[in-house]
Amino acid sequence: MQDKSIQAHARVRPHVVDDGHFNPAHLSVSSNTISTLNSAGSSLVTFSYDRSYDGHSSQKTVFEGVQPLQVDLFLNATVVAFGVTGSGKTFTMQGTSEEPGIIPQVVESILGDSAGSSGRNVDVSVTYLEILKDQVYDLLADRTDNTPQPLQILESQGQPQIPGLTVLPIGSMGDFDAVYQVANARRKTASTKLNSQSSRSHAILSIHVEIRDEKTHSTAKGKIMTRTDPWLCDLAGSENNRLTGNDKERMAESKAINTSLSHLGRIVDQILAGQKPSFRTCKLTRLMQDSLGGTSRCLMICCVAPGEKYRAGTFNTLQFGDRSKKIKDRIYIDIPDSSKEDPITTQCPRPRASLPIRGPSSVRATSSSMRRVSLPARTVSVTSRTSIGATRVPLSVLSNNARPMVKNDGPVKPSGLTEDDVKRIVRELQSKTESEAELIHSEPRTSMPFVKEDNTSLTEEQKQDRFRVLVDFARDHHEK
């Protein structure tokens, strides 16, 4: 987990009668590989994953694969379940009361860890939201008197924030189970031909942990020794509307789901191609900036279902996971210049957009990172401070209680980078500048390298995707 930016695990759910005919040779797991038919069904393709699980793997086993992310509580982490509708994402993340999924297991282990940390004061709190038709809704808000209203995403220092999102302190597993069940019942689901309880929204649960030194926590600024925001995302599944038999309302939801997932795919492609990712295109990718293009550790769990009707979806899902785990150097999110009121930011090197820096070693902190967030023992609604993703502090900044001092004039060396890292970045910048200069001076391409000459075999959805890629390409080219 240390040397890579994004990890990918694959999980095959068990075969059920409704899945129809299934030939086990067409989807099989062996050690850390998974083999499946290509989307045309003409040959077997084998993908290497960091871990892969077959239909017999227990929830505990899958959780054990997530635990390395938790070992170092000082880093932010994101676990994302990805896959087509009915492939087992909600089962994997949420699970059932008999077989709890990753979310309850992570909460339990964080609460267990915090109980055992003597001499420290640990606050654990959660936020939980859903993105339904590209609108953000709070799943923990008090809804007694009012219908839920969409929340806005604002940005501060390049980090998304959601004013008004409920932050709920969690003292015990009992506390968590109670609110989690209510919140899950609120999450929009509907019956489709592929899943009687199909999620119509992406759900993101965020766990915030603060550890303070008991001896000093009463002094001025407080002593936040660490803070981390594990994110646990159960995405809605991509849908083939011929198979789901969606009505008009379901179709509108399905369109929003498919659009946001193709944006997600495009971001991965842009990062791999060394381009600046277009995070702002939809709410999902805006909120996942740090997970995909920033410093958070990220694990994609690619869920797939056995059966002929899932063949294309399985192949696409596994291809997506395969591409995601190829991301090594992530593109740093742009941070605006207006940092006068922010002493830490002014002392930090301001990373350039598109500068490839290895996640955890780069420095990025805001003054809000240092603020003590004290939560009363009841639901609080956050209005003017960080709700999501804004307070991320690398250990190197907080544990020594020393802020990185970097002169503003002259070249800066981000704290934590070795000489070799700096040399590598300079080399990469040089070659990037050269290739960009080449692009600017070259004639516009007459044909795009990634466009198939014969696209008659593409589905309508694939054509739309390709069209969007071309428009992005043209826009980029035009800007250059």
Ligand SMILES: Nc1ncnc2c1ncn2[C@@H]1O[C@H](COP(=O)(O)OP(=O)(O)OP(=O)(O)O)[C@@H](O)[C@H]1O
């Ligand atoms: N590993 C598993 N073991 C047993 N049952 C499973 C497993 N994975 C999924 N299932 C069952 O398969 C069905 C579909 O799973 P689930 O609802 O998690 O799919 P999903 O990917 O979240 O779908 P959607 O995107 O439509 O919400 C459920 O009945 C679930 O209980």
